[in-house]
Amino acid sequence: MSVQSRRAVTYVRVSTARQGASGLGLDAQRSAVQSYASGVGLSIIAEFVEVESGKRADRPQLTAALAACMLHRATLVIAKLDRLARNVHFISGLMESRCEFVAVDMPHANPLTLHLMAAMAEHEAAAISERTKAALAAAKVRGVRLGNPNGAKHLLAGCDVTPVFSSSWS
Incomplete structure (x- = not known):
């Protein structure tokens, strides 16, 4: 897509909290979008960072x-299209919207x-899911x-609920 605006909003995303904590994936994406923006004369006015699975439709930062x-x-400037979504419907909808976006890759x-x-x-998202399910099933068979x-x-922490069941039930 052509870059008509001279302003840019960047969006970087990783899928897991561990990836977010390491910062490596975010830093690599940030570097790519900043390099692209400066190369084509875009002024970055905001950056949005998200640590959330791409499968989720409710991504507040996006x-x-x-x-x-x-x-x-x-x-909207993103490092790679799959950081935005791995969903044809979502990408197609964004293309039909009035929001211009560019994938740096x-x-x-x-x-x-x-x-x-x-x-x-x-x-690829479907293939990753199938590989993960197969690996978990194999691990389960091995007794993991x-x-x-x-x-x-952990869900009970801070919970002030009295048990409903009595030990006198037989």
């Missing part, structure tokens, strides 16, 4: 970034290319105990 783009008539992509790349990203060893104990 929503805020898109709102900022609309408000300031700015271009393919800044001259046309609508056909964006649709194809979104389809590939969606396919899956899940949180403390169960839902």
